Structures are given as C-alpha cells and as structure tokens.
Amino acid sequence: MSVCVFLNSILSVGAQSMQMLSLLTLQKSGTQTIQVLVAGEALDANQVQITVPGCGAMLLLGSSDTQLSYSCDFPAEVPSGTYLVTVSVPEKTLQQRVLFTSTVPVAAAQVKDQPTPAEGLIQPQTVIEPEVINPVKELYPVENVVPVVKKRVITPVENATIVAIPTVLQKIPVKKIVQSVIKKTEAPKLTYTGNIKPLKFAEITLPSTTVSKTTVKIVGNPEGAWNSMWEKINLVPKAQAQFLSIPMIIVIDPTDPQFKKYIEQSSGSKKTVDFGMIHEKKPLTKGEQIMVITLGILATGGTLAMAAPIVFIEGTTGVIEFLKSITGMKPLENIIKGGGGFGGQQLLGAGAEGGGAIIPQGQAVIQSGIISTIIAGIGTLILGSTSSLKQRSKGGDGGGRSSGDGCGGNAVGNNTTSVLSNLFRGQTPKASELINFALQQGWKLLKSETGPRKFFDENGIERMTIKHGSPRTPGSESPHISIKNTQGKLIDPCGNQVKQKDPDNHIPIIWDL
Amino acid sequence: MEPYYRLPSFEEVYLEDSWVRDINATNHYAEILVDTVLTEKNPQYTKPKPNEQYCYKNGKIFFSGPLKVKWIKKIMKPIPPYPGEEITYGNIDSFFYDKNCYKLKGSWGELEIISQEPPKFEFV
Numbered sequence: 353m354s355v356c357v358f359l360n361s362i363l364s365v366g367a368q369s370m371q372m373l374s375l376l377t378l379q380k381s382g383t384q385t386i387q388v389l390v391a392g393e394a395l396d397a398n399q400v401q402i403t404v405p406g407c408g409a410m411l412l413l414g415s416s417d418t419q420l421s422y423s424c425d426f427p428a429e430v431p432s433g434t435y436l437v438t439v440s441v442p443e444k445t446l447q448q449r450v451l452f453t454s455t456v457p458v459a460a461a462q463v464k465d466q467p468t469p470a471e472g473l474i475q476p477q478t479v480i481e482p483e484v485i486n487p488v489k490e491l492y493p494v495e496n497v498v499p500v501v502k503k504r505v506i507t508p509v510e511n512a513t514i515v516a517i518p519t520v521l522q523k524i525p526v527k528k529i530v531q532s533v534i535k536k537t538e539a540p541k542l543t544y545t546g547n548i549k550p551l552k553f554a555e556i557t558l559p560s561t562t563v564s565k566t567t568v569k570i571v572g573n574p575e576g577a578w579n580s581m582w583e584k585i586n587l588v589p590k591a592q593a594q595f596l597s598i599p600m601i602i603v604i605d606p607t608d609p610q611f612k613k614y615i616e617q618s619s620g621s622k623k624t625v626d627f628g629m630i631h632e633k634k635p636l637t638k639g640e641q642i643m644v645i646t647l648g649i650l651a652t653g654g655t656l657a658m659a660a661p662i663v664f665i666e667g668t669t670g671v672i673e674f675l676k677s678i679t680g681m682k683p684l685e686n687i688i689k690g691g692g693g694f695g696g697q698q699l700l701g702a703g704a705e706g707g708g709a710i711i712p713q714g715q716a717v718i719q720s721g722i723i724s725t726i727i728a729g730i731g732t733l734i735l736g737s738t739s740s741l742k743q744r745s746k747g748g749d750g751g752g753r754s755s756g757d758g759c760g761g762n763a764v765g766n767n768t769t770s771v772l773s774n775l776f777r778g779q780t781p782k783a784s785e786l787i788n789f790a791l792q793q794g795w796k797l798l799k800s801e802t803g804p805r806k807f808f809d810e811n812g813i814e815r816m817t818i819k820h821g822s823p824r825t826p827g828s829e830s831p832h833i834s835i836k837n838t839q840g841k842l843i844d845p846c847g848n849q850v851k852q853k854d855p856d857n858h859i860p861i862i863w864d865l
Numbered sequence: 866m867e868p869y870y871r872l873p874s875f876e877e878v879y880l881e882d883s884w885v886r887d888i889n890a891t892n893h894y895a896e897i898l899v900d901t902v903l904t905e906k907n908p909q910y911t912k913p914k915p916n917e918q919y920c921y922k923n924g925k926i927f928f929s930g931p932l933k934v935k936w937i938k939k940i941m942k943p944i945p946p947y948p949g950e951e952i953t954y955g956n957i958d959s960f961f962y963d964k965n966c967y968k969l970k971g972s973w974g975e976l977e978i979i980s981q982e983p984p985k986f987e988f989v
Contacts, residue, residue, distance in 0.1 A: 655969055841947075853921055854917065
C-alpha cells in the first residue's frame with residue numbers, strides 16, 4: 353500500500369468554476385484512491401472535474417450524496433513526488449451546494465495539521481498569500497450551511513479517511529499554485545486511454561498538470577506549420593460556456609501515418625517557441641478575436657476518466673511535433689467530422705491564465721477568472737493571441753478570406769505562393785480567379801481543344817493545370833488543379849512539394865468558366 | 866474525334882490523371898507505360914490507398930504494327946519526383962482518335978499514330 357498524505361486544501365473561486373486544490377504525495381506508483389467529500393446538497397458526479405498530474409486514468413468508483421470516490425492509476429514511470437490534486441465544479445453548482453474537500457487514504461495516521469511528506473520526497477512549497485474572504489457571505493448564499501473552521505478529523509487506523517475543510521477560501525490564480533508546488537515531472541509519453549476510442553487521431557494520456565509557461569520545441573518544418581495551425585475564432589457569450597462542461601482538445605497523434613507523412617515532407621529547420629511567453633503577452637478577454645492552435649485532445653467523459661492535456665512542467669522542455677497542413681486545419685477538420693464520438697464538442701482553444709476558450713461548432717467561449725486545472729492545462733497547449741486571420745468556413749458563402757497566407761509561413765518570401773495560398777484560404781477558389789491569378793503572374797495560357805488549361809511561366813515551366821474533371825471515376829468528378837513550382841515540382845498551394853498521386857496534387861476548385 | 870474510352874479495353878481506365886512512366890516509340894511500334902487510374906467498374910479496381918487520390922495500377926497502352934508513329938512534339942522532361950517516388954512525365958491530358966488516327970497529348974509531348982489496329986490497354 354502506498355502512502356498518500358492529504359496535506360491541505362484550498363478552495364478557489366472563479367467566474368465559471370470553483371476549485372479545491374490539495375496535495376498528494378506519491379511514494380510508489382499504482383492505484384490511489386481520492387475522495388471528494390461534499391457538504392450540503394448532493395453533488396452530481398458529472399459536474400465534478402478532478403485532475404491529478406501523472407494519473408493515467410481517473411475513474412469514478414462510486415458516489416453518494418456526500419462523497420465521491422475516484423481511482424487514480426499512477427504508471428510506474430511517474431516519479432514520486434508531490435502532486436497537485438484539483439477538484440473543480442461549475443460555480444453555479446457550488447452556489448447551490450457548499451463545501452467540499454478531498455481526502456486520500458493513508459497507510460498510517462501520522463497526519464498532523466500541517467503536511468508531513470515522507471522523507472526524501474519533495475517538500476511542497478506553497479507560498480501563496482491569498483486574499484482572505486468570508487466564505488459564507490460572499491460565496492455561499494445557502495443559509496443552512498455552516499462552514500467548519502480549522503477542524504480535521506483523523507482516524508488513527510490504516511486506510512483511514514482524513515477529512516479537512518478549509519478554514520478560508522482563497523482567491524488564487526492557478527498559475528501561482530502550480531509554480532510554487534510542482535517541481536517534478538517527466539517528459540510526455542503517448543499512451544492510449546482505454547475509455548476513449550480514437551478517431552483518426554488518438555487521444556493521449558500524459559503526466560500532466562497546469563502551467564502557464566511552457567517551452568515547446570517544434571520539430572518538422574515549423575516555418576510552414578506555425579501559422580497554418582492558427583484560426584480566428586469569434587467569441588460567443590459566456591453563457592454558452594455553461595453547456596460545455598466536457599472540455600476537449602484535439603490530439604495530433606505523431607504515430608498517425610498521415611501525420612508522419614507530413615513530418616517526412618518537412619525537413620531541415622527546427623524552432624523553439626516559448627508558448628508561455630506568448631500567453632503572457634496577450635491574455636484573453638471576452639469579446640476578443642483570438643487565434644488558437646490545437647495540439648491535443650482532452651476529453652472528460654461521464655465517468656470523469658480523461659485524457660489529460662499535454663502539459664509540461666515549468667523548467668522542462670517537451671517536444672510537440674506540429675502537424676503540417678497544406679490547407680490550414682485539414683486534419684483538424686477530419687476530427688471535427690468525427691466529433692460525434694466525443695459528444696460533438698470540440699475544444700479548439702483555451703486561453704492563458706484566467707481564461708479558456710471552448711468552441712462548440714466553430715465558436716469560441718471565453719471563460720474568465722480562475723479556471724479549472726483542465727482548462728488551464730489546455731491553455732498551455734492552445735494559445736491565444738490577436739489575429740486578423742479568418743476562420744475557415746464550411747459551406748455557406750465561404751466565410752471570406754484572410755490577409756494571411758494560410759500556409760504557416762511557407763509562402764513567406766514567395767509572393768506567388770502567398771497569393772495563391774490566399775485564394776484557397778477559407779474557401780474553394782473559382783477557376784476564373786485562378787486564371788486571373790495565373791495571368792497576373794505573367795504566365796502564358798495554353799489551351800488546346802481537347803486538353804486542360806495549362807499555364808506556363810517565362811521559363812517554359814508548366815506552373816498550373818486547370819482540369820474540369822470527369823464523372824468517370826471517383827475522385828475525378830469535380831474540377832481541380834495541379835500546381836508546380838519554378839523547378840517543375842508538384843506543390844500544394846502553400847508551396848510544399850507533394851507526390852503525384854497525393855490528393856494534395858488534386859486541389860478542388862469551383863468551375864465557373 | 867472520339868475519346869479513348871470508347872476503345873475496347875480502355876472503357877474503365879481514366880487517363881487524364883494517370884501518370885506516364887515511359888514512352889517507347891519507333892516508326893512501327895508505340896508503347897506508353899502508364900500508372901493508370903482505374904474507374905470503379907474496372908475489375909481490378911480497389912479503394913484508393915491512403916494518401917492517394919485514385920486507384921492506380923501499372924499498365925501500358927500499345928500499338929502493335931502501327932503504320933506511322935510521329936512525335937508532333939517531344940518533351941519527355943521528367944517531373945522532379947518527390948523523394949522515393951518514381952519518375953513520371955506527366956498525365957495523358959488528351960487521347961482522341963478519328964478512324965485510324967490516334968492523337969495523344971500531355972506534358973511529355975504529343976504523339977500522332979496511324980494504325981489499322983486499335984491500341985490496347987493491358988496491365989503490367
């Protein structure tokens with residue numbers, strides 16, 4: 353039996369959720385039990401989110417009106433140390449209920465009022481100086497609730513439950529807690545969660561916690577990948593966030609063949625980007641238009657089993673391989689199409705400290721204030737910043753165009769490709785627009801009576817072929833183009849070389865000739 | 866002028882997006898090796914491989930004993946291949962015939978072939 357020591361708990365309040373944070377000291381890997389005690393009215397387990405970094409799968413063992421029990425499986429590779437346990441529920445819920453706290457079983461009742469980590473373990477270094485508020489008056493309008501002050505019940509037997517109820521409620525930013533408490537982590541490791549079936553891409557479970565400053569090394573054509581992953585999101589009223597208690601972010605599985613192909617196509621340069629710095633420069637606010645970048649899926653199901661967000665503890669450097677997409681969010685769209693498996697919700701973005709963005713059906717919701725660990729974790733993956741880039745449109749009028757190139761910088765320095773990529777960004781271009789584009793480049797049109805329209809540059813290179821397509825075989829039924837660069841290599845609109853048989857060499861257009 | 870797919874053995878291939886791998890043309894013989902797009906009705910049709918637009922199979926278009934084979938325009942400049950990819954010379958953009966005169970055109974050039982016997986398509 354491993355020893356878990358409940359240290360203390362901190363309840364924090366945000367605009368969208370309330371949190372209780374406590375510390376868990378892990379001596380050995382294995383299954384740990386975490387209990388959440390509820391005072392006041394019963395709390396629906398589905399409204400509770402609980403996270404523990406390093407926990408491979410969090411399963412709800414059982415629930416009653418006053419207690420929720422979870423099983424947390426710590427893989428062997430998770431180092432011993434002190435970890436932050438976060439329990440959060442929507443604020444609306446808490447206003448109708450009251451205090452709750454967290455306990456963990458202990459092997460020996462040696463817990464005192466102050467935490468006593470086992471020898472050799474990392475000492476928690478919580479240095480929070482919270483703003484003390486009156487919990488009853490300010491947070492709990494329910495009259496029949498009596499807050500318990502400075503009371504701990506310790507049962508001096510093995511596997512006893514230690515109950516602790518915070519004496520004060522504290523407004524503290526998640527970031528501050530994390531930075532002061534968590535000292536250890538390990539590099540992210542991809543594993544599949546058993547309770548969530550992957551779509552085309554996979555979910556991941558990683559040792560994780562929340563940090564707001566993360567250094568991520570991007571590998572594989574970052575110049576081309578960076579901007580292509582950004583999207584502009586129109587924020588929607590905060591009220592809609594209430595319906596989004598199940599956050600998700602999208603995982604790019606580096607083992608996915610499609611992903612591998614893109615990475616293989618990417619060669620050469622590497623780049624290190626400090627996500628946290630970007631965050632700190634531009635906190636998200638309601639009503640703001642933001643760009644988001646999506647790196648992974650976080651999903652919490654009804655059982656609260658979850659794929660933890662990809663997060664790296666401060667001071668470590670994790671490697672995230674960016675998906676390179678010729679049309680910006682193409683792989684992401686694949687996932688969205690299959691989103692029903694995740695309840696139809698996609699969380700595409702989240703903000704920096706104190707904010708998160710949830711996007712149902714292409715819209716974003718900003719959560720302000722102190723947010724849950726889960727959301728904060730996403731915030732380390734999905735960055736917010738201002739942008740003039742347009743959101744990709746599906747159907748309708750195409751949604752307009754962007755002033756960006758849509759190719760993540762691949763097109764930078766190559767005006768031809770940049771202009772061309774803009775034609776494809778956010779909509780399917782018309783054949784006439786492509787012809788105009790080609791003529792503007794000074795390319796010569798060669799149109800035979802029986803063949804496709806072909807454009808040649810001044811060096812005789814066949815730069816663009818516009819084909820009407822044919823219903824004779826699947827895949828050819830719609831108009832499409834093929835593009836070559838100045839060397840005659842087949843490329844996509846962003847200038848990336850593509851294979852002859854690749855769908856990316858078969859770029860759909862609208863026929864209006 | 867009739868399109869190639871009216872010819873026997875060409876009904877279920879789609880040459881406009883097929884890739885020419887090589888052309889062997891002499892005065893009395895013409896053979897075009899093609900990584901061929903198959904239509905759904907082709908007996909050898911299978912679902913396209915991942916990351917491929919069509920179902921492709923290697924085949925050849927050949928004229929046995931043509932009366933005349935003429936390069937109207939010969940380019941045969943290979944498309945710089947993607948690493949690991951086979952060299953090809955482009956698509957068959959058009960392939961029409963009128964009686965015994967067959968005209969094929971693509972990025973690789975233009976061929977005019979006079980033949981009593983119609984060309985055949987075979988998988989290789």
